[in-house]
Amino acid sequence: MDEEGMNQNGSKSQGAGGQVPATTPSEVLMRDFVSDWSPLHDASIHGRLLALKKLINQGSDVNLVTADHVSPLHEACLGGHAACASFLLKHGAKVNGVTVDWHTPLFSACVSGSVACLNLLLQHGANLHPPCDLASPIHEAAKRGHAQCVELLISHGVNIDHNVKHLGTPLYVACENQQVDCSRKLLESGANVNSGKGLESPLHVATRSCSVELVMLLIDFGADIWAKNAEGKRPMELVPPGSPLGQLFLQKEGPLSLMQLCRLCIRRCFGHKQHQKITGLLLPEELKHFLLHV
CATH class of the missing domain: 1.25.40.20 (Ankyrin repeat-containing domain)
Structure with missing residues (x-):
């Protein structure tokens, strides 16, 4: 009421x-x-x-x-x-x-x-x-963890990778504030996983905050673990001593599987609004779920 x-x-x-x-x-x-x-x-x-x-x-x-x-x-x-x-x-x-x-x-x-x-x-x-x-409305929603607002803005055509100099992209802001649901929503909708704030990627800021869930999410969506920030450091070099993230990065240092490479390539081809586009494909449901990270 x-x-x-x-x-x-x-x-x-x-x-x-x-x-x-x-x-x-x-x-x-x-x-x-x-x-x-x-x-x-x-x-x-x-x-x-x-x-x-x-x-x-x-x-x-x-x-x-x-x-x-x-x-x-x-x-x-x-x-x-x-x-x-x-x-x-x-x-x-x-x-x-x-x-x-x-x-x-x-x-x-x-x-x-x-x-x-x-x-x-x-x-x-x-x-x-x-x-x-x-x-910026999309940045504010991402910062505060309002995933439904983020989804609604995306459905109306907001620039999902809008890069504001002092804030970075909506994905960077979501990761900076450890908003996992918003980060997932942005990634599922086709946000550029490596676009952050200057040379600082979303993976860099997620590593700084020691968020295992966010780091795993970003890597799953194709984040570049070798990218260097303005200080010349890769995300793995920002891992605090004794953090479980160290072992995670060691496991991810090898080449990607062919399945993962194919998924990332297909998703890049679709660009934004990937969920709607992939759902409409004439493919087995299991394959759609794989492409959608379900």
């Missing part, structure tokens, strides 16, 4: 008896373009749908922004309140509004991990790639 049940507890924007105070003409003029914080923002961030409806019906501007250009839609998505976001969008909220930090509502939805808000925004024409790389 988004949220009507929550209205029984009242909110900052409600007066005695749960009524929303009327807005005077002077307040409307003062808050015409910019407001530090308004009852509309408060209702949106807390998911108070009834209060939001009353405020808008009384004439509040759905695109009222704070001094930092934060809109009620930003707040609704940050709180993960899909019902509030839907109501705002139906009443003309700007789906691609940008804050001073370059955050869009889509970015806010990726922060909260709200698939419902994300889906609403995409249906209303939200841009997958913001005007500035300082706030």
